[in-house]
Amino acid sequence: MSFPSQAEEQALHERVLKKNESLASQDVFRVFMAPITRVLCRNRRKTKEEAHDAVCDVLMEYLENPERYLAHKSKLSSYLTRNAEMQVRDMYRSQEARQRREREFGEAIELRATAPNRSLEIIVEARHLVGQLEQAIQEQDRAALGLILQGERSTDALAKAMNLPQLSEKELRREVKRNRDRLMKTLGRIGKEE
Amino acid sequence: MSNPDWLERAALRAQRASWTLAYTLERYRQLEDRTEAELARDLGCTREVLYWLCLCRKPEGPDFDTQVTAITERHEVDLRALVDVIRHVEIVDALSERVADSNGEERPIQMAARDRVPGEKTSP
Known part of the structure; x- marks a missing residue:
């Protein structure tokens, strides 16, 4: 599944902005979830589950604050994909920091503990x-x-x-x-x- | 068309945002102690349809009827039962806020018609 045309994206964005059409948010998931997930899996070598979580978070953030997207600056798909890539990077960094903390803690315990x-x-x-x-x-x-x-x-x-x-x-x-x-x-x- | 593999995960994540129907459905499930399968049965739909509903914005405002109708036209779901669920959660939340405002803390609310199943007809 590929990204829709710019006109289709713009029409969808306008429906989201109105916030009075319940199905608009569902359509955002239908339209963007699969293609952005594919980009993340290909470029960032993330598992499908990790990519899904990142894309979900980004779409939810967009749906909550659609006015933050500035249509004259980029395509909606580019904006969402870029945000999803940043989200993945943040997730990876926090995961890495947690692992480092756990490793350091483990080493400290190992040094002090006696057989x-x-x-x-x-x-x-x-x-x-x-x-x-x-x-x-x-x-x-x-x-x-x-x-x-x-x-x-x-x-x-x-x-x-x-x-x-x-x-x-x-x-x-x-x-x-x-x-x-x-x-x-x-x-x-x-x-x-x- | 088969349901995408991300659907359930997305529906679960959508529960975090109070503007989603996912939040309302989950709130109802907790208030009425319903399982997902029971809620789907109450709404006359499958679990997969329930997940799709979760990704919708909660209908509200002057276009409430139009929004609910649009949902039920796309998905096979009992319109009356869906309206009942949404209204039920709205009423409980509004009462909870009022009680919290007057007492400074939230108190459990006794619901007179708690055991009524959404969509069930009541005698006049």
Whole structure:
């Protein structure tokens, strides 16, 4: 099925503009649906269903606002086909964006997730290590170690957790470093033993 | 002539626009709890004809009669039943709007003749 002549298109457009002829919208579908779908399938390599959805949306948009089509600028069929091509492109872009979002989300999950058999081993190892740490590290050092493992770098915060007395800034920094090194050395030793 | 493969899909998409007959028919189907097949039977037509009707602009205004007649001349459909369906939805929507306007929110409306089938004759 091919596009109608310009005179036929114009006559149909005038019927649509009046908005008082119920069958005019049905005729727009009868006249344009098949040829525009064919153009989309050929030029854009879309499936028939994708093309149908795009053409439907464009025809509905035209029927709702027929005055947007300016007859002196182009043929109605050209106007509708161009809009349908843009609609297909928009649909393709939003589909691609959705797929990219889903892929990125999937990759993030994949990176963070642990294989089911491995997670059980990790739980056992962690429990064993905690037992070792409790034995190797004294009660007063545990708070400081907790902060260090959480990435705390503030001298004051670490000094408080280490129960250091009032010292000058320079001495406090040196004491915090000394205690920190000692704890890290202990951790390193436990790690080597394992 | 066989029906095109896009017909059902287009009819479904047309339901989104309130100016279409598709919107009115779908609204009626929901209000009256009818299946598509039942609605087609009420209108005295096939499902395919029902899909074609969906692509029409809803008849309204001073040319209402002319528009409905034109539809029934092209498609085999019961004119009286089609008018009943359109009017039924118009009345329910108008009442819903009035209730919504006076109360600020929509309330379900009790329809006295809800169980009447479109086109069915009523005793005077």
